Amino acid sequence: MSKLWGGRFTKQTNKLVEEYTASIGFDQKLAEEDVQGSLAHVTMLGKCGIVPQEDVETIKKGLLTVLEKIRSGEIEYSVSDEDIHMNIEKNLIEQIGPVGGKLHTGRSRNDQVATDMHLYLRKRVVEFVELLRNLQEALIGQAKANTDTIVPGYTHLQRAQPILFAHHLMAYVAMFGRDIERLQDSYKRINVLPLGAGALAGTTFPIDRHFVAEQLHFDAVYENSLDAVSDRDFILEFLSNASAIMMHLSRLSEELVLWSSTEFRFVELDDAFCTGSSIMPQKKNPDVAELVRGKTGRVYGNLVGLLTVLKSLPLAYNKDMQEDKEGMFDTVATLQGALQLFAPMIATMKVNTGRMREAVNQDFSNATDIADFLVGKGLPFRQAHEVIGKTVLYCIQNGKFLLDLTLDEFKQFSDLFDDRIYEVLQPETVVNARNVYGGTATAQVEAAIARAESKLTETAGWVQEFEAKVSI
16 A cells, blocks of 8 residues: 555655654554544544534544554554554554545644644653552551651761651652652643644644544643644653652662661561572562662653754754654653552561661760750850760760760760750650651651641542543
């Protein structure tokens, strides 16, 4: 069969050109969205009297048959038909005859592919919000189980101050919460209809773009036809948001790798989310966390790749823009896999509370509280800071920790010390002294958990509302 666009050409396309320029190898992922957009488009053609209603019904019936074949895996895609649009149109014509050719009236592949990607990406955004919510739920579950578990808090990867382990986990809940908000905000820019822009200038047919938007549950229609077919900002925004999510996952991955090491022994990951060594039988490797950390780079690369493709393109559509899809699909698959694994990996993680307590008791992370104690006695903070620095140095030189010192040893450094210093230095006291909004005190962490659980319910409602709009 000749090309659907072949009327102007006198030669067959070189086979190497066909293979090089074809996108069907990857854009077949848009098959269901392509049918979804076509169903709305042909319905509009009938409504506007552009195509006879009898033909419209025939085309719609044929499209639904093609959709069934797509879902059952019966469709055979051909490189000679270049892309998903031509493959589906060819299958439609084979199904219902020449009347299938009327489907393309009043549209171009340029606005068609843009529509497909808007349909595809808005569905993925809703899915990712739900996956992030699941991960937050797993983190909150671990936080609720560890509201009395104290662990060293770090800066510069050096022990800084004791904190609740729940407080540490809730920091990631906050990060993923921002990721959810960014995805939700991006939905309104994804949910704009480009169909009807034609190749670049609109169409001579009296179409109703707003009717199509209503059919497909788009909230708006592109104002400018040139912008409609050339805009890929919504994909860039998704890739940027995905990069931020992967960055957050990578940070958590790094901590899981550290925490599960023999040196830390803070947590143990479930066997189902670890692998072994082919030569060292004792090994239990946190491969999922490591691979998520590693795959972050490819998601960053996809963002930079598309930015580079678009940086100097003139209006409107250019073949370069075919490069917008593979990186997007790869990011979707990479992020989907990471999020699907992370929630159950966190939920099944065992927390070694005894080891965490041991670590807190064998460091100087309570030193700041001694300085605050002296400040409360009237000593200027800078002088108190120097006093405690010398006290810590004394401990290091004598193989002791602060709670090991006698009162006489404390008084070597300041006469302001009294018996209350031993209560001040207790990890529970140190933690609960930070009873400010957002702090690590038990009361504040429990309040943060309650707020986060309320937000989970709100997010679930958003997902439920928008799932209905993006379903095919």
